[in-house]
Amino acid sequence: MSRSPRSAAARRSWGEDDAGCTILHVDMDAFFVSVELLDRPELRGRPVIVGGDHRGVVAAASYEARAYGVHSAMPASRARLLCPEAVVLPGRHDRYSEVSRQVMDVLAEVTPVMEPVSIDEAFLDVSGALRRMGRPVEIARWIRREVRSRTGVPASVGVAATKHVAKIASAHAKPDGLLMVPVAATVPFLHSxxxxxxxxxxxxxxxxxxxxxxxxxxxxxxxxxxxxxxxxxxxxxxxxxxxxWGRDARAVQPTRVEKSVGTETTFARDVTDRSHLERVLLEQAHQCAARLRADAVLTRTVAIKVRFADFTTLTRTRTLPAATDLAHDIVAAARDLLAAVDIPPDGVRLLGVRAERLSSAVSTGVQAALDEDPHQALAERAMDGVRARFGPQLLRPASLLGRKDRSASPSASGDIS
Structure with a gap:
């Protein structure tokens, strides 16, 4: 999307005729920050930055922080210079995923023709819901009202005849707004x-x-x-x-399969201890595996990303003998890949794990290998249930229990692409 300010023409109403405008783009406003404010309402109205210590990057910024020029993907050091009074919070991606699922549940009540794009946005084709729920703009208003009521976070909605225009409309509806672009106004809107x-x-x-x-x-x-x-x-x-010219034939794809699931950690201090890096890989593998199981997908390829102190970055991948959704298999491959990497004296700045080549667990089946330990699979799936009920920090691998690592902060944990 554009970095340029929205024009007056883009901000104004583009009419009331929503006939043919059956594509909705729902986009959560400053989603990570909005979720944090649910749990820390005393921060409302203050500049808030989520993610990234002094060496990481900004994952999200409140509109108060954006007024100072802070934006996502900006180096945290730069963000602190622009807005020294900002409250900086570490990312809590399990919490964001929890709220995201609540939002997606609301959208699923409207139509099964829904295409999640990321943790905080989705396209809907509401043509099949018109008789039951009313006109597209009425459906958009219902979505905004229900999302706010059930989750406490705001959503902006764009309504248009195509995915492209609906996405632009939702961006111009922010924060916490709705913009409908009628078919007849599509070209004038775009050309503004x-x-x-x-x-x-x-x-x-x-x-x-x-x-x-x-x-x-x-x-x-x-x-x-x-x-x-x-x-x-x-x-x-x-x-x-x-x-x-407003031509976009792409349909909403409700069966969109994610290409990969991954998480990265930027360390507060460069790490030279290989055992420390392996513990980080273990925690990252469990995060990836939990997300795979939640999405009912399996991975066939594991990749690691290593960034050194001089910002040299390398990636290594390994194809697994069978598809899996278990951290046990992911961390084994990741550790083997890391073992082949020479750690320089200056150490590692960033470490990440990614599960790639995803396939449906429903069609593939979750029994990944003939020699798979069934107890391992049962244990990890039991952990999912305990974490979902009591929180992600209650149950962790034994080697990580009681350990609070202050030298690392998530920079892109739970990233989906």
């Missing part, structure tokens, strides 16, 4: 926006377009296709040209 608002225009592409004098979506829309092909390539040029 800076070119960076188009889905897929990142920082580098935006700079290329602006160097060619294409500052707005309208500029791009009226640029001859051969020129866009030369500037961006045939595929990208054609795609952005279509989006600039």
């Amino acid at each position: 926006l800076p070119v960076g608002a188009l889905w897929g225009v990142g920082e580098k592409t935006r700079e290329v377009l602006e160097r060619h004098g294409l500052d707005t979506v309208e500029d791009l829309a009226h640029t001859p296709l051969p020129t866009l092909h030369r500037t961006l390539g045939v595929a990208a040029g054609q795609r952005l040209h279509d989006l600039a």
Whole structure:
């Protein structure tokens, strides 16, 4: 999405006719911060940053912190300089996942044609819910009301005829708002926006377009296709040209399968102790495995990411003999991969584990190997139930019990892509 300020045209109402606007994009506002404020209401109205110690990155920032220029993915050191009075909180991704599931349960009541995009956003095609729930805007209002009532967190909703426009509309509805873009107003709405608002225009592409004098979506829309092909390539040029004219044939995909599940930890101090790194891998493997089981998927490939003190970053992957959703299997592969990595004298700055090549546990079956220990599987699934009822910190691997590691902070824990 664009970094540019929203134009007055983008903020104004685009009409009342929602006929044909059956695509909704639901986006939670500053989700991690909103969840933290549920548990710490005394912080409301104050600048709050979630994630990242002095060496990590910002996972989320409240709107009060954003007023100082703080944004997600910004180095935490930079965020502290911009907003020294901000309250910085560590990430609690188990808590965020809990609230996310509550939000998704609300959306699932509207329609099964729902495509979760991340932990805090989803697309819905409500065409099958119109007779039961009313017009698209009425459904959007119901969603915002129910999400707020049941979870306590705000949601912004964009309503449009396509996924692309619905996503842009929800961004312009923030914070805590609703924006509907009628079919007839789609092109005027898009052409009022800076070119960076188009889905897929990142920082580098935006700079290329602006160097060619294409500052707005309208500029791009009226640029001859051969020129866009030369500037961006045939595929990208054609795609952005279509989006600039409101053409987006992508349907909401309710069976979208996540490509990977992973978690990373940025250490407060560079770590040279290999046993310390292995303990971190163990905790990360349990986080990944719990998420795999929650999503009813299995992994066939385990990857580790290691970033050294000089910011050199390497990744190593291993294909497992059989698909699994057990931390026992994930950590075994991850430790083998780490064993082959030479730890420099300056140590490791960041360590991460990722489960890749996911497949459905329903179709594949959860018995991953003939020699799998059934007690291991039962134990890990029992741990899921205890954590869900009493909290994630109550039950941990024995080697991690009673251990509070202050040298590490989650930088992207629970990341889904």
